[in-house]
Amino acid sequence: MTTYAVRRILQAIPLLLVISFVLFAILQVLPEKPWDLLLRNPRMTAADRARLLAYYGFNQPFLTQYLTYMRNLLHFDLGFSYFSHQTTVSLIAERLPNTALLMGTAYIFTLLVAIPIGIVAAVKQYSKLDNFLTTGAFIGISLPQFWFGLMLIILLSVLPYQHLGFRLFPTDGMWDSGHEGNLAHLNLGDPLNLAWHLVLPGIVLAVQSIAQYSRFVRSSMLDVLSQDYIRTARAKGLSQLRVVVRHGFRNSLLPLITLMGLDVPQLFAGALITEQVFTWPGMGRLFWESAGKGDYQVLLGIMIILAVLVVVGNLIADLAYGWADPRIQYR
Amino acid sequence: MTETCPRWLRLLVVATAGTVLLVACAPTAGPPTTSPKAGGKLTVASWQEQDSLLACNITSAASHACAYINPTMEGLLTVKANQDPLPTNPKLSDYWVPELATEVPTLENGDVKVNGNKMDVTWKLRHGVKWHDGVAFSSKDVKATFDFWWLKYRDKNPTPLISTSGWDQVDSVDTPDDFTAIVHFKSVYAAYLTLGTGPYGVLPEHLLQQVWAQTGDITHDKVTVSIANGYSGSDTLDKIMVGTGPFMFKEWVTGDHLTLVRNPHWWGGGGRPYLNEIRIKFDADANTELNELRTNTIDMALDLRPSLLPSLSRQSDVTTVTILDSATEHLDINLHNTFLKDVTLRKAILMAIDRQRIVDTLLLGRTVVPPDAWMCIQTGAWCLDPNAKHTPYDVAAANKLLNDAGYKLQTSGPCKGFRTDPQGRCVQLHLITTTLPLREEQEVVIASDLAGIGIQIIKPFANVPASRMFGSCTSGGIIYSHNFDLAMYTNNYSYPAEPDSLAYTAYHSSQIPTDANGCVGQNTTYMSDPQLDQALDQARLSVKLSDRKDKYIVAQRRLADVIPEIPLYQAVDVEAYNKKLAGYKGNEFWWMNQSADWYISQ
Numbered sequence: 001m002t003t004y005a006v007r008r009i010l011q012a013i014p015l016l017l018v019i020s021f022v023l024f025a026i027l028q029v030l031p032e033k034p035w036d037l038l039l040r041n042p043r044m045t046a047a048d049r050a051r052l053l054a055y056y057g058f059n060q061p062f063l064t065q066y067l068t069y070m071r072n073l074l075h076f077d078l079g080f081s082y083f084s085h086q087t088t089v090s091l092i093a094e095r096l097p098n099t100a101l102l103m104g105t106a107y108i109f110t111l112l113v114a115i116p117i118g119i120v121a122a123v124k125q126y127s128k129l130d131n132f133l134t135t136g137a138f139i140g141i142s143l144p145q146f147w148f149g150l151m152l153i154i155l156l157s158v159l160p161y162q163h164l165g166f167r168l169f170p171t172d173g174m175w176d177s178g179h180e181g182n183l184a185h186l187n188l189g190d191p192l193n194l195a196w197h198l199v200l201p202g203i204v205l206a207v208q209s210i211a212q213y214s215r216f217v218r219s220s221m222l223d224v225l226s227q228d229y230i231r232t233a234r235a236k237g238l239s240q241l242r243v244v245v246r247h248g249f250r251n252s253l254l255p256l257i258t259l260m261g262l263d264v265p266q267l268f269a270g271a272l273i274t275e276q277v278f279t280w281p282g283m284g285r286l287f288w289e290s291a292g293k294g295d296y297q298v299l300l301g302i303m304i305i306l307a308v309l310v311v312v313g314n315l316i317a318d319l320a321y322g323w324a325d326p327r328i329q330y331r
Numbered sequence: 332m333t334e335t336c337p338r339w340l341r342l343l344v345v346a347t348a349g350t351v352l353l354v355a356c357a358p359t360a361g362p363p364t365t366s367p368k369a370g371g372k373l374t375v376a377s378w379q380e381q382d383s384l385l386a387c388n389i390t391s392a393a394s395h396a397c398a399y400i401n402p403t404m405e406g407l408l409t410v411k412a413n414q415d416p417l418p419t420n421p422k423l424s425d426y427w428v429p430e431l432a433t434e435v436p437t438l439e440n441g442d443v444k445v446n447g448n449k450m451d452v453t454w455k456l457r458h459g460v461k462w463h464d465g466v467a468f469s470s471k472d473v474k475a476t477f478d479f480w481w482l483k484y485r486d487k488n489p490t491p492l493i494s495t496s497g498w499d500q501v502d503s504v505d506t507p508d509d510f511t512a513i514v515h516f517k518s519v520y521a522a523y524l525t526l527g528t529g530p531y532g533v534l535p536e537h538l539l540q541q542v543w544a545q546t547g548d549i550t551h552d553k554v555t556v557s558i559a560n561g562y563s564g565s566d567t568l569d570k571i572m573v574g575t576g577p578f579m580f581k582e583w584v585t586g587d588h589l590t591l592v593r594n595p596h597w598w599g600g601g602g603r604p605y606l607n608e609i610r611i612k613f614d615a616d617a618n619t620e621l622n623e624l625r626t627n628t629i630d631m632a633l634d635l636r637p638s639l640l641p642s643l644s645r646q647s648d649v650t651t652v653t654i655l656d657s658a659t660e661h662l663d664i665n666l667h668n669t670f671l672k673d674v675t676l677r678k679a680i681l682m683a684i685d686r687q688r689i690v691d692t693l694l695l696g697r698t699v700v701p702p703d704a705w706m707c708i709q710t711g712a713w714c715l716d717p718n719a720k721h722t723p724y725d726v727a728a729a730n731k732l733l734n735d736a737g738y739k740l741q742t743s744g745p746c747k748g749f750r751t752d753p754q755g756r757c758v759q760l761h762l763i764t765t766t767l768p769l770r771e772e773q774e775v776v777i778a779s780d781l782a783g784i785g786i787q788i789i790k791p792f793a794n795v796p797a798s799r800m801f802g803s804c805t806s807g808g809i810i811y812s813h814n815f816d817l818a819m820y821t822n823n824y825s826y827p828a829e830p831d832s833l834a835y836t837a838y839h840s841s842q843i844p845t846d847a848n849g850c851v852g853q854n855t856t857y858m859s860d861p862q863l864d865q866a867l868d869q870a871r872l873s874v875k876l877s878d879r880k881d882k883y884i885v886a887q888r889r890l891a892d893v894i895p896e897i898p899l900y901q902a903v904d905v906e907a908y909n910k911k912l913a914g915y916k917g918n919e920f921w922w923m924n925q926s927a928d929w930y931i932s933q
Contacts, residue, residue, distance in 0.1 A: 036802040046849045047486050048494045055491045083391070084382030084585075085491075085550035085569055094585050153622055161626040171622045174587060177374050177610050182584050279615045281586025294798065295382075 001322065005315065012311040019307045020073070024066050027296045033058075035082075036294060056082055069300070078304065079297030081290075088301030091286060097183035098174065099270035099282030105198055106205035107267060114210045115249075115256075118217020122225060123244055133214065140211025149204045149277035156200065169200050172279035201278040205271055216259055220252035227251075253324040261317025265309035269302070367914060371931035372608040375399070375631040375923065376620045380586065380613035383550065383569035387530050390491050390550060390569065392825060397530050398633055398922040399611040402578035402591055402604075403463075406532015407432040407454055407473070408524065409924060410710065410827040412916035413654050422876055426710050426828035427524060431457050431468065431533055431575060435524070443523070443874055449502075450519050450874060454527070456510040460598045462535050463558045463579040470506035475536035476527060477504045477514065479549075489547040496832075497526050521871045521879060525826040530921060535573050542568070561592055577604035577927035588612050597927065605914070605930035609923075624649050624907055631908035631915075633922050638769040640695050640905065649907050653697040654917040656902035657709035658823040662762075662777070664895055666857040668816050670758050675736040676786075677894040681722050682729040683784040684777055690900045693772050698903045704890035705898045706838075707883055709919065710828040713876070714883035720891040729784045740785045750785035759787045763809060764819035766794045773819065773899065788817075804850040811844045813855060821902045822853065827920045831871050834886060838895070839867050856895040863889040 035058050053059045057068065069079060078088035121133045153171050160168045174197050175181060181189020188194060224230065225248055233247045270284030279285075283302065290298040322328045379395035381387075386396035387404075408427040411417070417425050424435040433455045436442030442453045460468035479490075481498035488495065502517040516523065527533060538554045545552035549568045557563045561579040562571050572580040577599060578591035589611040593604050612629055614620050620632035621639055624646060635643065635651075643651040662680075664671050671677060686700045701708050702719035734740075737753035746757035762777065764770040771794065778788040795809060800820065802808025810818050825832045833853075836842045840859035842852030863886055870882035890896075904919055913932035918924040 031799065031802065031807050033803065033805070036798065036808060044494050044851060045496050046851050048492070048496065049849050049851060051486060051488070052491055052493075081382060083386070085390075085567070086382070091585075098586070158622055158625050167626050167628075171626055171628055172614065172619050173612065173628075176628075177372065177588075177612075180584065180588065276615045277619075279613070279619055281584075281613075285586060285615065289380075292798070 001319065005319065008315050008318070012315075016304075016307055016311065020070065020304055021066065023300055023303050023307075024069060025062075027300060028062055028065075030294075033294065073304070078301030081295050081298050083293055083295055088298050091298060092283070092301065092305070094184045095270075095281060095283045095286045096268065098280060099275070099284065100267065101183060102198065102201055102275070102280055102282060103205070103267045103270060106202045106209065107263070109202065109206045110209040110213055113206070114213035115217055117210070117214040119221055119244060119249060121214065121218040122221035123240075125222060134218075137211040137215050140207045141215075143208060145204055145208065145271070145273045146277055148207065149201070149274055152200045152203065153277070170197050172277075173197060174280065201271075201274050201280055204274050204277075213256075213259070216255055217252065220255045221248060224248050224252040250324065254321060257317050257320045257324060261313040261320070262310075264313030264316065265306045268309055269306050367602070367605050367928070367930040368932070369602060369605050369930070370607055371605075372610060373606050373631065373912065373929065373931070374610045374612055374629045375633060376612045376614050376623055376629040377633045378614045378616050378620055379634070382585075384572055384583070385531070385550065385569040389493065389531055391493055394920075394922070395634065397920070399589060399591075400572065401530045401576070401921045401923045402609060402926040403572045403576045403580055404531045404574035405430045405576045406528040406530065407456075408435060408528040408532070410529075410918065410920055412918050412925060413709075414916060421713050423524070423713050423828055426713070427528070429457075430528075431460060433457055438874055438876075445519055445874060448518055450516045450523070452514045452516070452523050454512045454514065456512065457598060458510060460575050461596055462537075462575055463561060463573050463594060464535075464556055465559070466535065466537050468533075468575055469509040469536075470512040471509075472533050472536045473512035473527065474504040474506050475539045476532070476534045477501055479534055479539055480526075483543070484547065489551075490549050497522060501526070519872055519874060521874050522826070522829045522831045523874070525829050525832075529826070533575075538568065538573060578606075578609055581608075586613060599927050604927040606926070609926065624909070627909065629909075630912055631906065633906060635905040635907055636767070636769065637694050637697070637903055637905055638767070638772075640697060643905070643907050644695070646907075648910050650910055650912075650915075651905065651907045652915070652917045654904040654906065654919045655698060655709055656821075656823065656904060656919045657711050657827070658821050658902040659701050659705040659708070659898045660773075660819070660821045660900050660902050661705070662897040662899065663810060663815065663818040663820070663856050664897065665813055665816050665818075665855075666859075666895060667813065668760070669756070670752055670760065671816060673736070673752075674892075674894060675732055676738070676752075676758070677897075678722075679729040679732045679738075679784055680781065680786065681894055681897050682725045682732070683786075684780045684897065684899070685724045686899050687724060689773055689776055693769060693776070694900060694903065698900045701898045701901045702887075702891070703894070703898065704887035705901075706830050706834045706887060706890065708901060711824065711830040713828065714830060714880045716884045716887040719887060726780075726783055733784060738785070746787075748785070749782075749787045757787065758785070759789045760816040761793070762788045762817045762819065763800070763815050764794050765797045765800045770794070770819055777819075804844045805846060810855045811850055811853075813857060817897075818855070819899070823902070824920075830883060834883070835867050835871060838863055838886070838890065840864050858893065858895040860889055860893055863893070 035053060035056065057065060072079060080087045081091060084091065117133055121130045124130050156168045157171045160166060170176065175189050175193050179190035179193035181187040181194065230243060230247055233243045268283060270282040272284035272288055275282045275284035276288055287299065287302050377395045377399060381393050381396035383390055384396065384400060386393040387400045388397065407430060409430045411426055411428055424437050427435045429435060434440060436452050436454060444451045454473060456470055456473065462468060481495055481501055482503065497520060500516050500518050500520040502515045505513040507513065541554040542549050542552045551567060553565045553567055555565045556571060556573055558573065558579050561581045570583065577594050577597045579594045581590040581592045583589040591609045593607050597604060617636050617639060620629065620635060621642055623629040624632055643649060664677055666672055690696060690698055690700060702721050704719065707714040733750060738750040738758065740750050741747055750758045752758055762774060764774060781788055800809045804811040809815055822833065822837065824830065836853040838854060838858050842854040843857055844850040844852045866882045866885040870879045873879050904922065906917060906922060908915060911931055911933040912929060914928040914930050916925050
């Protein structure tokens with residue numbers, strides 16, 4: 001397995017190089033340039049303009065800029081923000097814990113709810129319960145996140161406050177004033193206040209994921225439950241619970257593992273829309289803000305990390321197949 | 332026979348009664364008290380967190396950054412609140428209020444001396460002021476500020492300064508004593524009041540020395556700071572602030588909030604500042620701010636869109652303030668366009684748009700239609716032409732003008748319902764703007780009004796994001812590439828009370844952005860008029876106000892005749908705050924100016 005993992009990592013290097021070149025080139029050819037915002041000032045003189053372009057290296061040819069970027073990348077330097085003058089790594093370090101908390105919570109909740117729902121729906125196929133859960137899943141998948149988020153804010157925060165004088169849930173943010181912490185500095189602030197703020201964005205993220213995951217689990221379980229070895233297990237007189245969980249669920253894990261592997265980058269990339277709607281200071285919002293300003297070094301840094309995570313996520317998924325299904329051999 | 336009430340009905344009655352009781356017991360807004368009270372915290376929301384605290388006029392020019400930096404960082408002068416009274420014939424100096432200086436230097440009070448083509452400006456400084464880390468403020472700080480901007484590095488400054496324009500006219504600074512700084516200019520620089528004033532006007536010399544001992548780039552070099560009750564540690568000056576203002580920097584958690592705490596040693600006296608703390612909360616957008624106002628999560632929302640005015644007007648416990656700007660929402664006219672190069676057509680367009688209707692319906696009457704040449708309005712009103720032309724809405728006159736000039740209304744053919752020009756071509760114009768809902772509503776009104784005089788607006792909804800609209804001409808930005816017929820947007824004064832930077836860059840023929848000049852300038856309309864150029868040149872070479880005003884009046888009259896733009900309405904800032912806040916005064920430039928006077932009234 002170790003040889004296999006090392007070979008996969010080595011294979012990923014040229015892939016990541018190509019990805020980095022393509023990403024760098026795409027950002028270069030976009031019509032909006034990062035320096036546009038910097039130079040939008042009525043007091044700007046020609047000398048100011050030349051000085052700023054030289055400061056940020058924008059006056060260099062494309063290839064020189066790319067090679068400089070790659071040389072820095074070898075030193076784990078993902079560039080620096082044109083606007084905050086901070087390194088991309090430090091910006092990501094500030095936002096990543098917030099995203100990891102939000103996405104991690106929603107993800108764990110998703111697995112805890114979606115897997116039982118999927119199993120029950122498969123075991124009770126075409127029953128009223130299955131129909132109910134299937135309808136619910138399609139509604140969940142169809143809900144636009146921005147709309148669902150705004151509805152939750154209005155229904156569970158704004159309206160209760162306006163009519164009853166208290167907020168069931170906060171409208172946005174991570175903490176109320178006076179309860180703040182800073183996850184990047186391992187300071188949770190008031191954990192209860194943080195948990196209270198986590199509820200609505202967590203629900204928005206989880207509802208859609210639960211819907212998707214439960215459909216996957218149901219479908220995979222249905223495939224497995226029709227297999228001969230399940231019939232044999234039942235014929236041996238094993239209990240329904242043991243048949244479903246031990247023989248059914250474990251063998252239905254392969255598609256789920258693939259899905260989870262593909263979702264690994266998502267845990268770090270954050271939820272662009274949900275973080276924006278709930279003003280959650282995470283990676284999604286950092287990406288959105290950087291895109292809006294044309295802060296390309298930050299965008300590039302985030303995308304390079306995501307590319308690496310996609311490779312890592314797939315590798316983890318491939319390795320996990322062996323745990324789920326002993327028939328799979330690594331060569 | 333007795334009738335019994337069903338169980339469900341009883342439950343419903345009890346639940347309803349409970350709800351009514353809850354609503355009745357909910358906190359309601361009471362009348363504000365009038366005498367200032369000390370104490371309390373205020374949460375202010377900004378929907379545009381800046382990445383750097385230097386984004387207020389040092390490495391960028393961001394209004395939101397200036398707002399929340401303003402309570403901490405001071406300059407030699409600040410500006411008056413919009414509602415503070417002005418004399419009948421205001422002078423430029425009447426718009427300014429001394430902050431770290433004790434008076435506004437002018438020719439009249441002898442603090443400005445012109446000697447041939449050079450000038451000296453004497454700044455008299457306030458005594459007893461301390462930086463938040465306890466170091467005394469003195470003329471050394473003023474000198475160090477001029478050194479930082481220009482004198483130390485000239486055009487090789489290691490800090491990515493947004494512009495050294497104006498600073499590059501300074502020759503040297505003398506400090507005869509701790510409370511006097513004399514700035515020697517190598518030329519007569521009319522906009523001298525813009526240097527060293529406003530938030531971040533003066534920087535602390537002792538921290539600049541720490542930077543200069545390293546690379547000299549204040550965005551890169553860390554300084555060590557200790558503020559009692561505030562921030563202590565080491566970081567770059569674009570992450571922390573050490574000022575002299577009524578509030579001191581405590582912390583900035585990016586993406587979430589910035590905390591400022593009361594400066595007990597502020598020079599302003601009178602028990603001010605009243606508040607113990609101001610917390611700036613960073614939101615994703617203005618709609619989030621609105622929801623937070625509705626739920627009392629925040630006390631004040633900065634820079635709400637005018638399109639939110641109807642929603643705000645329904646909030647009984649929120650005070651909404653609209654502040655008239657020195658800027659104007661307008662239509663830029665591309666003077667190289669086949670049709671629009673004819674001044675008759677431009678004049679007809681000016682007369683045909685019902686601008687008052689836009690003000691009354693889309694902006695709830697909270698602003699006004701400006702004069703035809705709007706370069707001297709609001710804080711620039713000291714140079715306003717007393718006979719400024721206001722062209723009224725008059726469709727009949729516009730139609731007559733076009734008829735007389737040979738523009739014919741077609742009743743058949745490809746131009747049916749619209750006009751052709753004297754050469755027989757259909758008069759069709761593109762109108763472009765940014766994708767803001769209010770602008771798109773304005774677009775509908777304008778297209779409809781122009782159709783009323785036979786001018787067809789084609790593709791009226793092909794709008795673009797702001798980044799595309801205002802991108803540099805090298806990257807194909809719409810207005811700086813002159814890639815429009817009519818373009819709707821607002822551009823602002825970059826400094827209060829000083830029309831030079833706006834008027835010169837927007838109307839002088841040397842300021843037409845092209846690839847050849849590196850896209851410098853904001854003359855997007857191709858305005859080129861020798862008489863106007865001469866007036867603008869002369870206005871920036873004199874510090875005698877009456878001379879400057881005369882030149883600007885000439886410029887305004889030329890602009891009103893040539894019509895390179897159609898002014899629609901005076902731009903407005905919309906701020907809203909919870910009624911428990913008292914002492915707030917609106918300010919178009921720095922929205923949190925005079926925060927020392929704010930207090931909680933309930």
